[in-house]
Amino acid sequence: MFSLEKVKFKNILEIDSLEFPDNKITTIIGPSGAGKSTLLKLLNNMVSVDSGTILYKGEDINQLNPVELRREVIMLAQNAIIFGGSIKDNLEIGFRLTEEAIPEEEELKKVLKVVHLSKGLTANTQSLSGGEKQRLALARVLLLNPKVLLLDEPSSALDQETERLVIETVVNYVRDKGKTLIMITHSKDIALEYGDKIITLQEGRVIGEEEN
Numbered sequence: 220m221f222s223l224e225k226v227k228f229k230n231i232l233e234i235d236s237l238e239f240p241d242n243k244i245t246t247i248i249g250p251s252g253a254g255k256s257t258l259l260k261l262l263n264n265m266v267s268v269d270s271g272t273i274l275y276k277g278e279d280i281n282q283l284n285p286v287e288l289r290r291e292v293i294m295l296a297q298n299a300i301i302f303g304g305s306i307k308d309n310l311e312i313g314f315r316l317t318e319e320a321i322p323e324e325e326e327l328k329k330v331l332k333v334v335h336l337s338k339g340l341t342a343n344t345q346s347l348s349g350g351e352k353q354r355l356a357l358a359r360v361l362l363l364n365p366k367v368l369l370l371d372e373p374s375s376a377l378d379q380e381t382e383r384l385v386i387e388t389v390v391n392y393v394r395d396k397g398k399t400l401i402m403i404t405h406s407k408d409i410a411l412e413y414g415d416k417i418i419t420l421q422e423g424r425v426i427g428e429e430e431n
């Protein structure tokens with residue numbers, strides 16, 4: 220699905236060759252500052268390579284319309300923004316911005332179940348805990364039905380139990396629907412447990428590629 224060739228980005232990343240397989244889970248680990256988030260941002264063209272190429276489905280991502288690319292390749296950032304207002308408002312916002320049809324309430328309720336968020340649609344987001352906000356952000360992304368989900372350390376604000384729950388939820392969803400997941404994690408255990416492929420980055424370079 221994604222393949223990188225001789226990619227350079229500032230003095231942050233230098234990747235000779237790397238592939239992210241289709242319909243699989245790839246986990247990325249490595250120390251803080253290794254370039255993990257930057258790598259994800261390159262994949263949905265939030266930042267562009269200085270040299271080299273990134274192919275998505277065989278096409279150079281620089282040749283693709285960035286808006287269309289980001290409709291298929293969606294990133295859940297480290298600190299996803301939750302807006303004031305209700306849970307429903309937050310779930311609908313992506314559709315309002317792109318002027319697409321807003322999903323039925325039943326569908327909104329279903330996605331809240333998927334992420335184990337047991338709150339009503341009208342609940343105000345001010346009353347949500349950090350972990351609940353993170354799950355709401357995840358629900359919002361799942362609702363957009365991405366082909367490729369980019370998750371940047373989805374568990375950073377969560378206690379270990381909630382962390383597992385969220386990751387298992389995403390993993391089950393992705394496996395069920397045959398999607399591609401590329402996930403940064405701080406936990407080597409999680410990387411090994413869920414990754415079909417595990418990439419280790421250090422100082423902007425790939426120092427490990429394992430397949431499970």
Ligand SMILES: Nc1ncnc2c1ncn2[C@@H]1O[C@H](COP(=O)(O)OP(=O)(O)OP(=O)(O)O)[C@@H](O)[C@H]1O
Pocket residue numbers: 229231249250251252253254255256257258
């Ligand atoms: N657009 C940018 N311009 C210049 N420097 C940047 C830019 N984005 C990130 N950096 C720097 O590049 C390095 C890698 O950052 P990145 O966020 O990709 O690392 P990371 O591996 O995700 O770290 P962490 O695990 O702490 O989130 C850091 O030193 C960061 O300060």
